[in-house]
Amino acid sequence: MTRLAIAINLDRCTGCNTCAMACKMQNNVPMGMAWNRVLNEDCEFEVGVQGVYPNISRSHLPVACQHCENPACMRVCPTGATYKDEKGRVEIDYDKCIGCRMCMAACPYNARVFNWNEPVRDPDFNYGDKDVPVRPKGVAEKCTLCKERTDRGDEPMCVRCCLSKARVFGDLDDPESEISTVLRERNAGVLLEEQGTRPQVHYFN
Amino acid sequence: MGTSTKFKAVAGVLGALTVAGIAAWIYQLMNGLGVTGMNNGTSWGLYITCFMFFVGLSAGGLIVASSASVFHVAEYKKVALPAVILSTVCICCAGMFVLIDLGGIQRVWRIVTGPNPASPLFWDICVITLYLVINVVYLYFMKSKKPGAQDKVAIVSRFALPVAILVHSVTAWIFGLEMAKEGWYSAIMAPLFVVSAMDSGLALLLLSLMGLNKSGTFKVEKKLISNLAGLLAACIAVDGFFVGCEALTMAYPGAAGAEMLAIMATGATAPFFWFEIVVGVLVPFCILVFARNRARMGLVAAASVCVVVGVFFKRVWLLLTSFVVPNVAGAPGIISGSSSAAHAGGVDVWAITSSYAPTWVEITVAVGVVSLGVLAFMLLSKKLLSKAPQSVSAGEAAEGGIAAKAV
Numbered sequence: 001m002t003r004l005a006i007a008i009n010l011d012r013c014t015g016c017n018t019c020a021m022a023c024k025m026q027n028n029v030p031m032g033m034a035w036n037r038v039l040n041e042d043c044e045f046e047v048g049v050q051g052v053y054p055n056i057s058r059s060h061l062p063v064a065c066q067h068c069e070n071p072a073c074m075r076v077c078p079t080g081a082t083y084k085d086e087k088g089r090v091e092i093d094y095d096k097c098i099g100c101r102m103c104m105a106a107c108p109y110n111a112r113v114f115n116w117n118e119p120v121r122d123p124d125f126n127y128g129d130k131d132v133p134v135r136p137k138g139v140a141e142k143c144t145l146c147k148e149r150t151d152r153g154d155e156p157m158c159v160r161c162c163l164s165k166a167r168v169f170g171d172l173d174d175p176e177s178e179i180s181t182v183l184r185e186r187n188a189g190v191l192l193e194e195q196g197t198r199p200q201v202h203y204f205n
Numbered sequence: 206m207g208t209s210t211k212f213k214a215v216a217g218v219l220g221a222l223t224v225a226g227i228a229a230w231i232y233q234l235m236n237g238l239g240v241t242g243m244n245n246g247t248s249w250g251l252y253i254t255c256f257m258f259f260v261g262l263s264a265g266g267l268i269v270a271s272s273a274s275v276f277h278v279a280e281y282k283k284v285a286l287p288a289v290i291l292s293t294v295c296i297c298c299a300g301m302f303v304l305i306d307l308g309g310i311q312r313v314w315r316i317v318t319g320p321n322p323a324s325p326l327f328w329d330i331c332v333i334t335l336y337l338v339i340n341v342v343y344l345y346f347m348k349s350k351k352p353g354a355q356d357k358v359a360i361v362s363r364f365a366l367p368v369a370i371l372v373h374s375v376t377a378w379i380f381g382l383e384m385a386k387e388g389w390y391s392a393i394m395a396p397l398f399v400v401s402a403m404d405s406g407l408a409l410l411l412l413s414l415m416g417l418n419k420s421g422t423f424k425v426e427k428k429l430i431s432n433l434a435g436l437l438a439a440c441i442a443v444d445g446f447f448v449g450c451e452a453l454t455m456a457y458p459g460a461a462g463a464e465m466l467a468i469m470a471t472g473a474t475a476p477f478f479w480f481e482i483v484v485g486v487l488v489p490f491c492i493l494v495f496a497r498n499r500a501r502m503g504l505v506a507a508a509s510v511c512v513v514v515g516v517f518f519k520r521v522w523l524l525l526t527s528f529v530v531p532n533v534a535g536a537p538g539i540i541s542g543s544s545s546a547a548h549a550g551g552v553d554v555w556a557i558t559s560s561y562a563p564t565w566v567e568i569t570v571a572v573g574v575v576s577l578g579v580l581a582f583m584l585l586s587k588k589l590l591s592k593a594p595q596s597v598s599a600g601e602a603a604e605g606g607i608a609a610k611a612v
Contacts, residue, residue: 039535046536078324079315099308104248108385117239137237138308
């Protein structure tokens with residue numbers, strides 16, 4: 001078996017949002033939507049800090065689809081449009097999506113975005129990878145773990161573009177892989193463990 | 206009763222509202238669900254609220270009708286026919302709201318060709334279809350003049366009662382099985398939905414019976430109305446009890462549930478919550494708990510209106526509270542994705558906490574569906590009730606006439 005995943009080093013993350021932008025370009029994500037976002041934890045403002053000067057800190061949390069082993073979104077999808085593929089990625093078959101948004105209610109991470117309108121792009125053309133399907137209005141979408149790139153043997157675009165090399169991509173089922181080593185040796189965890197979704201995306205520092 | 210001018214006028218207005226609703230729906234189909242107030246944070250809104258509400262209204266009517274046969278409650282048999290008509294109309298409205306809410310209705314056949322049996326929405330579609338079929342069969346046998354039709358009514362009612370309870374439980378499970386939403390994930394969801402269905406459905410049945418009585422389409426004894434109002438009082442009490450149980454369980458540990466309750470009690474959905482508790486539960490219960498008040502039709506009608514509106518408000522807070530705060534919090538929050546966001550810039554497209562307000566399109570569509578439902582109920586009751594064997598009601602009418610003369 002293969003279980004492709006990303007592990008993110010939160011100590012290295014500077015909150016620069018390059019991963020979010022790279023994702024948007026690669027995956028042809030329309031305006032007003034994002035598959036990958038970087039949260040400034042415990043802050044009300046993107047530029048905010050925790051604590052009172054001079055005792056302040058700041059921590060960033062990049063959030064996208066967690067590619068769960070027990071995906072809540074897949075369980076509730078009435079048409080099976082959301083599925084777990086042979087490489088352990090959670091994917092959406094846009095031809096089967098009826099736009100009921102059960103998955104959006106079920107995902108604890110708010111990882112999904114919906115095509116509420118005919119997608120708007122600025123600049124006004126499909127700027128994404130040529131292999132990435134263009135989604136119509138009325139379907140849900142989310143991080144595909146760069147299915148098109150990872151199928152070709154490349155890393156996801158967020159991993160490729162991360163300036164501080166905070167992201168590690170690999171196969172959790174390969175004990176020799178860098179990601180497996182990192183998870184074994186470092187203090188790694190998952191988001192909202194109590195939800196029982198068993199995310200494949202891990203965070204470590 | 207002939208087709209009076211008043212009937213025509215009301216039907217005309219409802220027809221016009223229906224046409225407006227259809228026009229708004231076509232506008233929504235052309236432009237996408239972005240014309241609604243829904244967004245990535247609050248991904249369900251008025252349509253799903255109305256869906257829950259109408260499934261409930263429907264189940265209430267059928268529970269009364271079928272318990273008449275199942276438990277041999279002779280008095281209720283008289284109102285079984287209008288109750289089943291009401292139930293049929295309401296379940297059709299509920300189904301329409303689900304379909305209207307879909308972003309890709311042109312692919313809806315995928316549910317038939319490749320269903321996911323684990324999805325509560327798939328269960329709901331199955332059970333609603335079954336329920337509609339049972340309603341129609343029920344109506345058919347009740348109107349049938351063939352010998353033995355009444356026995357078949359008794360048989361159908363034995364299926365109708367559990368399916369009526371199931372249809373509302375499954376609707377509850379669409380929400381109650383989602384662990385990600387703190388305010389939904391609760392085993393009390395199904396019982397709460399069933400009892401809300403019974404009180405709002407009964408209240409609507411009472412209002413419809415009074416309306417039919419007034420229009421002269423169908424005669425109902427005051428005693429029966431008072432009797433049903435007593436049952437309504439009991440359902441309201443159970444409803445209030447369940448809400449109380451849930452609120453205490455949420456509040457007590459002072460953890461995530463308490464935060465959710467704070468939004469309900471003092472936050473964005475507080476007006477709906479308190480309206481439901483006061484106007485939807487306390488006021489009608491205090492009215493109907495006294496037998497003297499149950500004999501006064503005006504008070505019964507007022508209490509029924511309170512219950513129906515209160516249960517609608519309950520659907521609002523039940524659905525929307527859980528969308529307000531995302532589980533993984535932090536700035537800038539969730540990207541809205543709505544129409545305005547597609548053209549907005551900077552931080553305007555993000556929201557730390559999610560908010561929602563229906564747009565004119567959603568309201569017009571919802572009003573259209575409700576108008577179509579009322580219109581269908583008026584026409585069906587005119588067609589089915591006036592030709593009903595009226596031995597009882599004819600006698601009553603005569604009595605009424607004598608009483609009128611005496612006065």
